[in-house]
Amino acid sequence: MLQFERFTVANGLRVLVHIDRATPMAAVNVLYDVGARDEEPQRTGFAHLFEHLMFGGSVNIPEYDEPLQMAGGENNAYTTNDITNYYIQLPLQNIETAFWLESDRMLSLAFSEKSLDVQRKVVSEEFKEHYLNKPYGDAWHHMRSLAYKNHPYQWMTIGKDLKQIEEAQLEDVKAFFFKHYRPQNAVLCVAGNVTTEQVKQLAEKWFGDIPAGEKYLRCIPSEPAQEGPRTETVHADVPLDALYKAWHIGGRMSAPYYASDLITEIAGNGFASRLYQRLVKEEQLFSNISCYHTGSIDPGLLIVEGKVREGRSIDEANEAVEKEMQLLAEHGVTDEELQKAKNKIEAMIVFEDMNLLSRANNLAFYELLGDAALINDEWERYKAVTAESLQKTAKDIFRKENCSTLFYKKKPESKA
Amino acid sequence: MTLDRKTVPAIHDAIEFDYILPAINEQTLHNGLPLYWLNAGVQDVVEIDWVFPAGVWHEPQPSVAFAVASLLKNGTTKRNAHQINEALEFYGASLKVNTGNDNATVTLHSLTKHLPDLLPIIYDLITDAIFQEAELEIYKQNAIQRLLVNLKQCEFVANQRIDAVLFGEEHPYGRFSKKEKIEALTRETLLAFYKANYRLADVKIFMGGNVTEKEVKYLDDIFGKIPVQQSVSQKENLPPVVAGDKKQNLLNDPDGVQGAIRIGRLFPNRHHPDYAPMVVLNTLFGGYFGSRLMSNIREDKGYTYGIYSSLTPYHHGGSLVIQTEVGRDVVEAAVKEVYHEMELLCNETASDDELLLVKNYLLGGLLGDLDGPFSILQRWRTIILNGFSKDHFDNNIRVYKTVTAAELKDLANRYFKKDDFFEVVVV
Numbered sequence: 001m002l003q004f005e006r007f008t009v010a011n012g013l014r015v016l017v018h019i020d021r022a023t024p025m026a027a028v029n030v031l032y033d034v035g036a037r038d039e040e041p042q043r044t045g046f047a048h049l050f051e052h053l054m055f056g057g058s059v060n061i062p063e064y065d066e067p068l069q070m071a072g073g074e075n076n077a078y079t080t081n082d083i084t085n086y087y088i089q090l091p092l093q094n095i096e097t098a099f100w101l102e103s104d105r106m107l108s109l110a111f112s113e114k115s116l117d118v119q120r121k122v123v124s125e126e127f128k129e130h131y132l133n134k135p136y137g138d139a140w141h142h143m144r145s146l147a148y149k150n151h152p153y154q155w156m157t158i159g160k161d162l163k164q165i166e167e168a169q170l171e172d173v174k175a176f177f178f179k180h181y182r183p184q185n186a187v188l189c190v191a192g193n194v195t196t197e198q199v200k201q202l203a204e205k206w207f208g209d210i211p212a213g214e215k216y217l218r219c220i221p222s223e224p225a226q227e228g229p230r231t232e233t234v235h236a237d238v239p240l241d242a243l244y245k246a247w248h249i250g251g252r253m254s255a256p257y258y259a260s261d262l263i264t265e266i267a268g269n270g271f272a273s274r275l276y277q278r279l280v281k282e283e284q285l286f287s288n289i290s291c292y293h294t295g296s297i298d299p300g301l302l303i304v305e306g307k308v309r310e311g312r313s314i315d316e317a318n319e320a321v322e323k324e325m326q327l328l329a330e331h332g333v334t335d336e337e338l339q340k341a342k343n344k345i346e347a348m349i350v351f352e353d354m355n356l357l358s359r360a361n362n363l364a365f366y367e368l369l370g371d372a373a374l375i376n377d378e379w380e381r382y383k384a385v386t387a388e389s390l391q392k393t394a395k396d397i398f399r400k401e402n403c404s405t406l407f408y409k410k411k412p413e414s415k416a
Numbered sequence: 417m418t419l420d421r422k423t424v425p426a427i428h429d430a431i432e433f434d435y436i437l438p439a440i441n442e443q444t445l446h447n448g449l450p451l452y453w454l455n456a457g458v459q460d461v462v463e464i465d466w467v468f469p470a471g472v473w474h475e476p477q478p479s480v481a482f483a484v485a486s487l488l489k490n491g492t493t494k495r496n497a498h499q500i501n502e503a504l505e506f507y508g509a510s511l512k513v514n515t516g517n518d519n520a521t522v523t524l525h526s527l528t529k530h531l532p533d534l535l536p537i538i539y540d541l542i543t544d545a546i547f548q549e550a551e552l553e554i555y556k557q558n559a560i561q562r563l564l565v566n567l568k569q570c571e572f573v574a575n576q577r578i579d580a581v582l583f584g585e586e587h588p589y590g591r592f593s594k595k596e597k598i599e600a601l602t603r604e605t606l607l608a609f610y611k612a613n614y615r616l617a618d619v620k621i622f623m624g625g626n627v628t629e630k631e632v633k634y635l636d637d638i639f640g641k642i643p644v645q646q647s648v649s650q651k652e653n654l655p656p657v658v659a660g661d662k663k664q665n666l667l668n669d670p671d672g673v674q675g676a677i678r679i680g681r682l683f684p685n686r687h688h689p690d691y692a693p694m695v696v697l698n699t700l701f702g703g704y705f706g707s708r709l710m711s712n713i714r715e716d717k718g719y720t721y722g723i724y725s726s727l728t729p730y731h732h733g734g735s736l737v738i739q740t741e742v743g744r745d746v747v748e749a750a751v752k753e754v755y756h757e758m759e760l761l762c763n764e765t766a767s768d769d770e771l772l773l774v775k776n777y778l779l780g781g782l783l784g785d786l787d788g789p790f791s792i793l794q795r796w797r798t799i800i801l802n803g804f805s806k807d808h809f810d811n812n813i814r815v816y817k818t819v820t821a822a823e824l825k826d827l828a829n830r831y832f833k834k835d836d837f838f839e840v841v842v843v
Contacts, residue, residue: 069777240561
C-alpha cells in the first residue's frame with residue numbers, strides 16, 4: 001500500500017507527496033501529459049526530440065545538468081507514445097535544487113538555436129543506432145503502421161522519418177512547449193523523508209508563479225475496429241526470418257486490460273510459458289519467442305514476436321502461433337497457469353516498490369490516469385481475473401480479423 | 417519579493433556526508449560453507465547469490481562457461497527443464513545464472529515467503545544438473561542464431577574486438593564467441609566443467625533483503641547438511657597477454673550508417689593503488705553525463721547519442737575502454753576529439769569547481785546505492801570476492817573525497833598517453 005498526499009497549485013499543477021522515512025535520498029518526478037500520440041503526422045518524433053531540448057538550458061539557468069550533479073543528483077527522462085517523464089534522484093538535503101531546476105524549465109526554455117541544432121543531430125544518431133543500424137530495428141515501424149490506420153500510435157516515439165526531425169524549427173519547438181508543457185498538463189511527485197507542508201511550501205515558491213497557460217484538449221482520432229486480417233512482408237539484410245503478430249487489446253483503463261496482461265504472462269513470458277515450451281523447446285520452430293503488450297493508455301497491441309529457426313518455414317511458424325492462440329481462446333487456461341501468472345505479477349509489484357524513483361514515477365502516472373490511489377487497487381484487479389473472464393478476453397482478442405502479421409524475411413542473397 | 421531564479425539554492429556538498437556501509441553477517445553453514453547476509457529494506461523480498469569460480473577464466477575451451485551457465489536450469493536427475501522453470505515461475509521468482517570472466521553467479525530474486533519452496537530446486541540444479549544431449553542441441557542451435565544476429569551489429573563486433581586486441585584472442589579475457597566453438601561443445605565437456613567448477617565446496621553464498629535467522633536456517637537446512645570436501649585451491653596459470661594490432665578498422669556492414677568506436681588500454685584491477693583515484697578521473701573524463709567526452713562529442717558536436725569511458729576490473733587484470741557509436745561520416749573527427757580530451761587531461765589541471773562537481777556527483781550516487789538491500793549486498797560481494805575487508809570501502813571513500821586535481825593530472829600523465837591505447841572501429 002503506497003501512502004501519498006495530494007494538493008494542487010493555483011495554476012493547476014498537481015502535486016503528490018510520498019513519504020519514506022528510511023531513505024537519505026529524495027525523488028522528484030515531473031510527468032507531462034504529452035507523448036508521440038499528440039504529434040501531427042508531419043511532425044512525428046517531436047515529443048521525443050523535445051525531451052532532449054528540455055536539457056538544453058532554461059530561461060534563467062543556462063545549464064541543467066551541472067548544478068544537479070553538483071548537488072549529488074542524477075536525472076534522466078523518457079518519452080513514450082503517451083507521456084514524457086522527467087525524474088531526479090538526489091540527496092534529500094539538496095531537494096530544493098530539483099525544484100529550482102524543474103520549475104525554471106516549466107516556466108520557459110531558453111530556446112537556443114545551438115541546442116536545437118545539436119539535439120537534432122543527437123536524436124538522428126539515436127535514430128540510426130537503435131532503428132536503422134540494428135537488425136530488425138525497423139520492425140516496429142512496420143508493425144505500428146500495419147496495425148493502426150487512424151490512431152497516432154501508428155508511428156514510433158522516435159518518429160516516422162529522420163527527415164521530420166532534421167527539419168524541426170525553433171518556432172515549432174516554442175509552439176509545442178507552450179501547448180504541452182504547462183502546469184495544468186503536469187504532475188509533480190516528490191518522494192523521500194519530507195513533509196507535505198515542506199513540499200507545499202517549495203512547490204508554491206518555485207512553481208506558484210508559472211502561468212497556467214491554456215488547457216490542452218486532446219483530440220485524437222480513435223482506431224476503428226479492425227475488420228480483417230492484415231499481413232505485410234518485408235525483406236531486409238538479416239540472418240534469420242522473424243515473425244511479428246499483433247492483436248488489438250483494450251486500453252489501460254478498460255476492464256479487460258488485466259486479463260490481457262495475464263494472458264501475455266501465460267503465453268509468452270519466461271521459459272515455462274506456453275509459446276516457449278511448445279514452439280522453441282518441443283516443436284523447435286523458433287529460436288526465441290516472446291509475448292507482451294504495449295501497455296498504452298489508448299487501446300494497445302498484444303504482440304507475439306520470434307525468430308524462426310534456421311531451416312523452418314515462417315508460414316509454418318505463423319500457423320503454429322495462431323494455433324496456440326486459438327487453443328488459449330477455445331480452452332482457456334488452467335487454474336495453475338492463472339495462479340502462476342498472478343504470482344509473477346505480485347512479485348513484480350513488490351520488487352518495483354523497492355525503488356523510490358519507481359514509486360514516485362508510478363504514483364505520478366496513476367494520477368495522470370485519473371487518480372494516484374488507483375495504484376493501490378492494481379493487485380486486487382489482477383486477483384479478480386478468473387479463468388472464465390480471462391478466456392472471454394482471449395476469445396475477444398484472438399480473432400483472425402483482429403490480427404496483423406508482419407513477415408520480416410531475410411533477403412534471399414543475405415548469408416546466414 | 418520576486419523570486420531569484422538565477423541563483424542556485426544553497427547546497428550541501430556530498431563530499432561532506434558520511435558514508436556508512438551497513439555491516440554484513442559472516443557465518444558458516446553447518447558444513448562450513450561461507451554465508452554472508454544482511455537484513456535491509458522493508459519489502460518482503462530476498463536476493464541470494466551463489467558464486468562459483470566458474471567464469472570464462474576457468475574454462476578448458478571457449479564457450480564452455482556460458483553454455484554451462486545457460487543449461488544449468490535445463491534438467492537434473494529429478495526434474496526436467498520445464499519442471500524447473502515451471503516451479504520457479506510459479507512462485508514469481510527469477511533465477512539467473514550469470515557468467516563473468518572470473519566467476520559464475522546463480523542469482524535468485526523472490527518474495528521472501530516463497531524461499532522454503534524454492535531452495536530445494538536450486539540445490540537440485542546446483543548439485544545435480546545433467547546437461548542432456550537434447551537440451552544441448554537446442555542450446556547450440558539457438559546460441560548460434562543469436563550470435564548471427566548480434567554479429568550484424570557494429571557495437572557487438574567492436575566489443576568483441578577491443579577485448580581481443582587488448583588481451584589477445586587466446587587469453588580468456590580476450591576470447592570471443594564463435595560459431596565453430598559453440599558447435600564443438602559436447603555434453604562431456606560441459607559435465608566435466610560443471611563438476612570441477614560448480615563444486616559446493618567452492619561456493620560463497622550472499623543473501624540480502626527482508627531476511628532474518630529464520631531464512632538463514634532455511635539455507636542451512638538445504639545447503640548446510642551435506643558434507644563438503646575442503647577445496648584444493650585451483651592452479652592459477654596466468655596466460656600471457658598478447659596484444660593485437662594498435663588499430664583495427666573493420667567493415668562489417670557496407671550499408672552501415674554508424675561506426676562503433678572503442679579506444680582502450682589495459683588498466684590494473686581494484687588491488688592497485690591507482691584504481692580508486694582513477695574512478696574519479698574516469699568519471700570526469702567519460703563516466704557520467706556531464707563528462708568531458710559527453711560534453712564535447714555529444715552535447716557540443718552532436719556526433720553521437722552517447723559516449724562513455726569505463727573501467728572493467730577482473731581478478732587478473734582489467735581494462736579502461738572508451739566507447740561510442742557515431743555517424744559514419746564523423747568517425748575520424750570523433751576519434752580525434754577523444755585523444756584531444758586525453759591530452760587536455762594530461763596538460764591542464766582540472767578546475768576546483770569541476771573536481772568538486774565530479775566528487776559530489778560520484779558520492780551523491782553512492783549515497784543512493786547505500787540505500788537498497790541489493791545494492792548494499794552488491795558492494796559487499798565485490799569486497800569479499802576480491803579478498804578485501806571493510807576498510808577497503810572506507811579507504812575508497814577517503815580517496816574520492818580527498819584526491820586533488822594535481823594528483824589526477826599526474827595520474828592522467830601515466831595512463832592517458834595516446835600511444836598506449838588501442839583503437840577499434842567497426843562500421
